[in-house]
Amino acid sequence: MTTRSFLAIVLAAGLGTRMRSALPKVMHPVGYMPLVGHVLSAVKAAGASRSAVVVGPEMPELEDLVAKLAPEAACYVQLERLGTAHAVLAARSALEERADDILVLFGDTPLVTPETIALVRGELAGGADVAVLGFRTDKPFGYGRLLIDGGRVTAIREEKDASEEERKVTFCNSGIMGFRGAHALSLLEAIGNSNAKGEFYLTDAVEIASARGLNVTAVEGDESEVQGVNTREQLSQCEAVFQDRMRKDAMERGVTLLAPDTVFFAHDTRIAPDVTLEQNIVFGPGVSVESGSVIRAFSHLEGAQVGAGSTVGPFARLRPGANLSEGAHIGNFVEIKNAKVGEGAKVNHLTYIGDATVGAASNIGAGTITCNYDGFGKHHTDIGPGSFIGSNSTLVAPVTLGKGAYVAAGSVVTEPVEADALVIGRARQIIKRHRAEELRAKFKAAKDAKSKGE
Known part of the structure; x- marks a missing residue:
């Protein structure tokens, strides 16, 4: 023909x-x-x-x-x-x-x-x-x-x-x-x-x-x-058949689905053999996942590329433009948007990385965010390879951190950091002896007075 x-x-x-x-x-x-x-x-x-x-x-x-x-x-x-x-x-x-x-x-x-x-x-x-x-x-x-x-x-x-x-x-x-x-x-x-x-x-x-x-x-x-769609119910029936086809096709090609009925695909989802998909995963359009990767439970991916041997989730979100290199680790309650994560880099906990580059073998601590939006435009954060970003750090874009940079926990970084430098962007710690005891007494007295109607 x-x-x-x-x-x-x-x-x-x-x-x-x-x-x-x-x-x-x-x-x-x-x-x-x-x-x-x-x-x-x-x-x-x-x-x-x-x-x-x-x-x-x-x-x-x-x-x-x-x-x-x-x-x-x-x-x-x-x-x-x-x-x-x-x-x-x-x-x-x-x-x-x-x-x-x-x-x-x-x-x-x-x-x-x-x-x-x-x-x-x-x-x-x-x-x-x-x-x-x-x-x-x-x-x-x-x-x-x-x-x-x-x-x-x-x-x-x-x-x-x-x-x-x-x-x-x-x-x-x-x-x-x-x-x-x-x-x-x-x-x-x-x-x-x-x-x-x-x-x-x-x-x-x-x-x-x-x-x-x-x-x-x-x-x-x-x-x-050949079933047609005339009602919302029929639309959902077609969706169910489509999803069943996609799941069966994935498993026939060597993809492991731990709970097939809980994984939802888009029409263009591309999953390589020897990928493991855990429970309750949603793939939006434009996702590819390379061999040896694991997508853990309750993750949502859209417009994202996942390199070989990477781990995503649980409870992770990859938004459009997320690009994970081989062996990257994206952990629980992490969101990646329009960012390249280098080979072997780790972003494991409670973190937002948007409009950024994370260099190979870098470690991004829990609670870190890239402040990429100023109310009018998006700006880029460049984190050099081998960098260590301490927990609860705020990287205010546009900003560049050189290779091997070390950011102390709780820092707000607003200026460029040269390679192998330590940056501490937080207020100096102050200790006032016995002040905690005084505060507790003050707060207790106020509470007691309130309960007595004074």
């Missing part, structure tokens, strides 16, 4: 009123990617040379999203919502540029895989003029039924138009349909709207093609792949 041209038409004009949202339905996310993005990724991986996305009127945010996710795709506006065939014909100009394979998919079915799309294309390559992706279910209510005679599909009957006998059929239409490019436009133009809803059904193309003596076949897919 590599020599066959492939046009994907993705229908995405639905308002999603049952979602109770101002956001177009296909922009809701699964695995931190909008529904339509999953479909566009799948068709591209399956070899689509062009993609046409049919959107509704006044959906500029969706058009902008498509341009961002798939620059090779073009958007076409369906001005009136008169059915699926009418929606496909909104992309008439794309259809007129002939392709060997033309597949129609829905932007709210995010779980369809490139392999399943390839099955439909395989039918076309094998001689089918129209190929329908079907699935079997013991709960067919609401789905169009695939009517088959002698191994060929003769019609797809919608629930409202089906006879009692036809409603007993459990082989159902997924909505994904492939056309041989030479017949697609002619079949679509022949579809009428003589049905219960007065709409132009794409599914009628099957009966028209069969009447013309064309070869109409069906290929069977998995029901879980």
Whole structure:
């Protein structure tokens, strides 16, 4: 099929009123990617040379999203919502540029895989003029039924138009349909709207093609792949299937998940073999973790790179721009943002490192923060390799600490520190003998007086 041209038409004009949202339905996310993005990724991986996305009127945010996710795709506006065939014909100009394979998919079915799309294309390559992706279910209510005679599909009957006998059929239409490019436009133009809803059904193309003596076949897919999203509940069901796929894929590739159901992935999470993931971990978009690392319980990572053999957590947060070199240690209640942590460096307790560089083999003590924001702009802190930052230190950016610098606990550092220097930025300790005893007596007397109402 590599020599066959492939046009994907993705229908995405639905308002999603049952979602109770101002956001177009296909922009809701699964695995931190909008529904339509999953479909566009799948068709591209399956070899689509062009993609046409049919959107509704006044959906500029969706058009902008498509341009961002798939620059090779073009958007076409369906001005009136008169059915699926009418929606496909909104992309008439794309259809007129002939392709060997033309597949129609829905932007709210995010779980369809490139392999399943390839099955439909395989039918076309094998001689089918129209190929329908079907699935079997013991709960067919609401789905169009695939009517088959002698191994060929003769019609797809919608629930409202089906006879009692036809409603007993459990082989159902997924909505994904492939056309041989030479017949697609002619079949679509022949579809009428003589049905219960007065709409132009794409599914009628099957009966028209069969009447013309064309070869109409069906290929069977998995029901879980073709489930669409019309409600928030269905969105959560798709999310659950997506997460289950990601977990299984990770474990098959050699990743250890101690409690798989408690680990949540983004669509682009990259975990190398021999990584261990403990319980209750969330990966936002843009995370990669190299081999031998351990992500400990209750950690959240987004836009972060974790080098080989590193440890993160428990209760750690890596925000966008966090970049850990090999063997780095990020401990409990530590937050890293837009900062590079050098090889073997340790940031183990109750610390915030933002807009910074932490040199190799440095040790950052508990309670340390980089003060990177002055209310107007962000500033950088550069900590040289082999440095030791004492507990409860405050590094006020912009500031540079040279190689091997030593910062005394409790210091506020506002000026550059040269290599191998000790900096003490705190008030001198003062001891007043017997003063504690006097204070206790004073405070006790005040409390006693208050309790007596004096």
